[in-house]
Amino acid sequence: MTTTAEPVRVAVPPSGGLLDRVLKMRELAILAVLVLMLAATQIDNSAFLSQQGIKDLLLNATILVLVAVGEAMVVITRNVDLSVGSVLGITAFAAGDFLQGGGNPLLAVVLAVALGAAFGALNGLLVSIGQVPALVVTLGTLYIIRGVDSIWVGSREITASVLPSGFVDFGHNGLSALPYLAVLAAVVLVAVAYFLRNYRSGREFYALGSSPEAAGLAGVPVRKRILAAYIACGALAGLAGALYLARFGNVDSGTGSGYELTVVSAVVVGGVAFTGGSGSVYGVALGALLLTSINSVLPSIGVSSVWVQAIDGILLLLAIAVDRVLALRVTGVLRKRAAETRSARHG
């Protein structure tokens, strides 16, 4: 077999971690698509990337980014949370109701987050303790929460007029082209990404998504981690709810219904596999940005809204296809490397 010196050379390749390179590449793919699209639009319509235009792009993405990042944490653990749309709706209204009663905006946000976390905990408990398929449970809670919401809200609605103007302004103001909401989302994003990358518990999310059985044997506290993922997801959906209120200044019992599909698409486009254990939240954020940008791009280049949906879908397919092709390329690299390693053996 090998001399003891050799492996070290092979083991720490000068080129740095292949894994990281792969991940980076995947994000690059989406980034490329995004940049291309925006550039093309800008050329077609110079008003597009005006200060107002950029601001709008970022604002539109904010809410989806937050929810999608939460969803990604759950999906990485090989689970899924379909109830995010309903949670967003009910927390948004709760926050609005609170503000309507003359509550403090900051408290309102906290309230929304707490409520969201509570629903997340409910999902998490059902999935981790009950050990039942996440898809079914969260589809169930999707209905339950939505139903409770519409019973509680009835035909009431929160309108901008009843909200403190400070709160509403926070929803669309910012530092020149950089809206406050976007800053908030960015902070959350970086924090989550850093946690997943650099903390044991974060890595364990990936581990138990990659192989629950192995995770159990490696002594990963599986239930605790899954619960945590769901709570985080719920909390972020709650935060998104509060921001939705600030942004649109208008919430009723239908708010956020059907949102889960958008969120799932963002996660998928972002390169997080539903089989768990892989992907990064940065990719997801880019995915979210891509999806929302499409919806701003098409109208502003004058595509009749009749075409929007079709183009939406096709672009989504395109994005995941590109990502896939890249992934295939990488496995090719892997195999070549394996070959090289083997021939590197035995002198």
Place this chain on the structure above:
Amino acid sequence: MTHPAPDQVPVLALEGVSKSFGAVRALRGVSLQLFAGEAHALAGENGAGKSTLIKALAGVHRPDEGTVLLDGEPVVFHGPADARDAGVAVIYQEPTLFPDLSVAENIFMGRQPRRSLGRVDHRSVRAAAAELFRRLGVDLDPDQPARGLSIADQQLVEIAKALSFDARVLIMDEPTAALTGSEVARLFGVVRSLREEGAAVLFISHRLEEVFALCQRVTTLRDGAWIASEPVEGLGEDDLIRRMVGRDLDELYPKLPAEVGAVALSVRRLTREGVFTDVSFEVRSGEIVGLAGLVGAGRSEVARAVFGVDRWDGGEVQVGGKPLKPGAPSLAMAAGLALVPEDRRAQGLVMGMSIERNINLTGLRATSRAGVMNRGGERSRAVDWAVRLQVKYARLADLVGTLSGGNQQKVVLAKWLATSPSVLIVDEPTRGIDVGTKAEVHRLLSQLAGEGVAVLMISSDLPEILGMADRVLVMHEGRIAAEIPRAEATEQSVMAAATGVTGRAA
């Protein structure tokens, strides 16, 4: 039951432990004591309860009865984590890795070295992994994802993981099943040094010579019951086998001379980019051809390509004179080809299905009439073969995943033999199979050869190759390095070719 130093307290021990799965009583009142600085072997047939015992020690299973003693004190392990924290490191029979994570992370999951603010120190994780691989003398890239590793490489990662604990107790469930001689030697070297540093070792292997090479004491189980615990020296292989099987064993390599017929399988200049190159050989009906080589030589890859699971980039495969369409296992089967794959859990069996369904998966046409399944036919086909290979099971309807490792392997054999193939490729057919069954499998193979089946046997178990093969093909770095007739095949000649010492003969 006596042990050398009565004053000494066992580091880890079991007392009267029983464990049942449904009606299967995997363990009944078994006792076992592990002492510091001693390597203890656990012997027994497939399904004897070895792995179950280990899982009881490791806190995976909670015993129905009996107690686990740590330094003489009763303890309850609520999970693998508890056992780990108590200094018990376990290598399970089936590698359990995180396919998406890097090899290094696989080793240190949950125990990564940390920097300030409890952040994981990725650099030192990688370095530590590299250091472990150096100790074991394997050259895996710590950053390589575990997905795509061969069984052998996976097993090596598991070993590295266990070593990384520098635990007081090291438990190894058939760690060598996938390894070749040199790696085994490496492993034993490391284990011995650990033992000398005062670690207690529990070792399971179906290769008895390894038991004798490594261990001081051996405990034998039969059908979940404790049979004996005794020192190894002064114990003969036959005695040990008798304890395990409960009877005397006839010859381990019953090679019947079969008259060699026409060429059944011929492979010409087969090449798969980056995996194997220019592989040519023939297998005649009635012939058993051994395919030897070091781990990662590409033997399984060749087998997979021939059977059509992987595509090949160049070359040709003929079965019975007719060329095979590349990448079409169903056609290969139709042509009379059968492949017992290397990785029984991922490739050989559908773990989520019953024993019966697994056996019949290769005979859907055979067991259906006018496109509709015939339940009676299915059941009898399954029973027939399960009994012929003496699979130990409770009900055919049970999940195949609940069978012991060896019995799972038997089910894989059953499902392929049931297709009565004209060419049978077996990749590590006796990996993790006990001596008794091993003998049966060998008898079965030479019997098949006698009936005119062409057998290609990939094995990392050199004695097996030498004992069974009419001809030995040796692969080295993805090429056929040598072809050695039975007469000239010896440990030396084969290893020489496998390690590329001798130039390519033939």
Place this chain on the structure above:
Amino acid sequence: GGTTKNSTDKAASSAPAAAVGSSADPNASTKTGLTVAFLPKQVNNPYFTISDNGGKTALTTLGESYKEVGTSSGTDTAGQVSYVNTLTQQKVSAIAVSAQDPAALCTALKQAMSNGIKVVTYDSDTDPGCRQLFISQASSEALGRSEVDLLGKQLNYTGDIAILSAAQTATNQNTWIGYMKDELKKPQFAKMKLVKVAYGNDDAQTSFQQTQGLLQQYPNLKGIISPTTVGIKAAAQYLSGSKYKGAVQLTGLGTPNDMRAYVKNGTVQGFELWDPAKLGSLAAYAATALASGQITGAQGQTFKAGSLGTFTVGAQGVVVLGEPTVFTKSNIDQFNF
């Protein structure tokens, strides 16, 4: 050969069902204890809740009983059909329905009528053959034209304008838009150009982004008409938070409560709407009159609608509520719905 459109067109007839109704007795006493069921496009939709409650008050004063059922989605036609079926099962005296789709409900509604149930549509009509009466919030023509006039005044008749509608399939939206385009042909609107009709699908977020799109695509857009309560609200919210606030005029159909904030902060000068409560109560009176046999829905018949006065059935069984109200800074605080 085969069955084609042409070969079946002859068969199709769209005479109001009333034409084949029994003769009416204008002086028949109003029956009591009737059950009138309201089936709005969408329950929990503020607009419909207001109008249905209008119907409720009317019915209670008449001594009839009221119930409301409906789907929680505004585009769940199948759901609406199955509700019509259920009501047929429960043998209510009359159904007041706002149709999500002009045709999809027909089979079910005809089945209801053939089981002796009176059918009145309000806010959004079905094919005339599938109901006895349609209570129209305001003549579509008046609505369409008046909204153009309104915007015209606000931008003193110059500049590019766009329309932000609801779903592409929304019947009443499309009729109004038709009249708007026609109105724009008039000379005084010569300097106003309709550049685009966008669809927000009555979804806050979509309408929101459609508005953004309009403003980016047509930098010198001066005005937007949004003849849907959801659309105008979303557009107003976007404008109020953007640099276009005040620079781009917005009008259309909205409820005072939704729009109050934007009228006050100067985003919107004026918009219009009929009183949904009155619409609902008129529907209730009409249904009762039908169920009491006072009318059959034939053209020219008249019926009393309490404080709303007396109404006459127009062509194709249409009853018009009246002119819409225009809401501005000055009068908006007098309304609360």
Place this chain on the structure above:
Amino acid sequence: MADTDIGTGTDSATPFTARPRSFRIGDAVRWDTVVGALLLVLLVCSFSFVDNFGNALNLSFLIGNTLPIALIALPMTLLVVSGEIDLSVGSTAGLSGAVMGALWNAGYPIETIIPICLLLGVVCGLVNGLLVTRLGLPSLAVTIGTLAAYRGIAQIVLGANSVTDFPQQYLDFGSGRIAGTFIPYAAIPWAVLLLVAAVVLHATPVGRSLFAVGASEEAARFSGVRVKRLKLSMFVATGFISSLTGVFWVLHYASARYDNATGLELSVVAAVLLGGIDFDGGKGTLGGAVAGVFLLGALQNVMSLVNVSAQSQIVVTGVLLVISVLGPRVARQLSVAHARRRTLTASAPVPVATPAGHT
């Protein structure tokens, strides 16, 4: 996790014990059987306590309104068993409806239109299938994409129009029922399809392969199952039935619009999940799926009859879903524990395989 025995605890595992009685409990608390029982209970109760439920008209309403979901649930079950999913079914139905309307307006004879629509469905399924099997993309992602794409194309094809003037005899087929019974005409083709699907899934090599592929694609491939072809054909079948549903939808509601059958996918998925089809693949029975479909359908019908508001109905649906997964799980764990306790006392040796051992 700590004490779960690796390799067991799956839905189809049935704890073996020496005494037949207790493992029959184990068998009985299977998910799908529970749902079937629930459906039975519901029907009995409704017939006896809910007035207007039992009469022919209502039953025909019930079936007519449930048929679209029941139709698509058939191929969806097979697809999900093989480990894939198709969320574009609603859009496929909508698209074929839209095309039906457009062609009708263009003056084509309905006899040619309907086959064209069905063909279109096949194409839609083919697109999904090829993207999944050839490019190896996750079906969830692909079909979310086509969910939007197909719906969008429908919108382009038919735009704002809604076509309604289809020939009466066809409309009658869509909404009418067999004289003197409560059975809609359309229920007959469905029954036939049900029979076919049931046989294919549970009594043919194809069905066996589907389960194998769903449980472990790699092992299936190593056993000579033609995985890609199998999955592709399932996607095609799903597309075909979806378009069939689209045509039926148009005739049933006498209206072709681009937004027909919006959100149908979620109802189908909910029903199939409720029927105990495991979305990881490899598990489930068609009976369970059908029971799930009609449980939801009947429940909605009954709740409307007794004036339960739409919102509360949503809650009930959700609760039902959660219970239907939690219930069997709990029951099974109880019966396993039960079995464990018995076998400890029982001193039966490990049964060794003999032909007599299990007859």
